[in-house]
Amino acid sequence: MPDIAISSSLARVLVIEDEASVADAVALNLREEGFQVEVARRGDDGCRMATSEPFDAIVLDLMLPGMDGRDICRAIRRTSQVPILMLTARASELDKVLGLELGADDYLAKPFGMLELIARVKALLRRARAAGSPSDDAPLRAGRFLLDPARHLLTKDGQPIALRPKEFELLRVLMSSRGRVLTRDRLLDLVWGEDLYLDRGTLDVHIRWLRLKLEDDAREPKYIVTVRGVGYSFSEAQ
Secondary structure: OHHHHHOOOOOOEEEEEOOOHHHHHHHHHHHHOEEEEEEEEHHHHHHHHHHHOOOOEEEEEEOOOOOOOHHHHHHOOOOOOOOEEEEEOOOOHHHHHHHHHOOOOEEEOOOHHHHHHHHHHHHHHHHHHHHOOHHHHOOOEEEEEEHHHHHHEEOOOOOOOOHHHHHHHHHHHHHHHHOOOHHHHHHHHHHHOOOOOHHHHHHHHHHHHHHHHHOOOOOOOOOOEOOOOOOOEEOOOO
């Protein structure tokens, strides 16, 4: 896999941000890192660009004129899994969870440092490219489950289960290491990238969502098992 410092000049980033000073600063700093950058100042313009042109990553503000970031995120996720970094002036845990639930890959509260933003964009690109590598395409079978990364398909007893992108990647990592305990920090590194500044609560929320979809009884999980004080493990329990 090429290093991001070498390949950043090939990556196109769309910045959807209505605050001129923020948009200009983000675009300038990304361009200085070698990225090709397009900017949209209105939500409806940004949504049109995001859904009609190829981009490698999107930096998306939550509050926008014309169309807000939540609706844009939903529209993008209907057709694309492009990495999305959501920006917001609202830093509450509820807002963070909502942004991730809508399909954003990462979340950054204003005011933020440009070095942090650049690090997060690079980490998202690395993670997206790693997820697309051939080694990740082999189907995984575990008990009642079949996970096929090439088709982004999960089945339980032959019945499909719809998963969001990060849920799918988290389950892939757990199933690939079934029988082993993975720490919370290790799972955050593998699924969200070591350069992302996400807390463990983000991981726990995604584990809860997975259990609601996979377990016969999410209150008594048999497949995604908590190892108290350590992390999580995937079991092939029948």
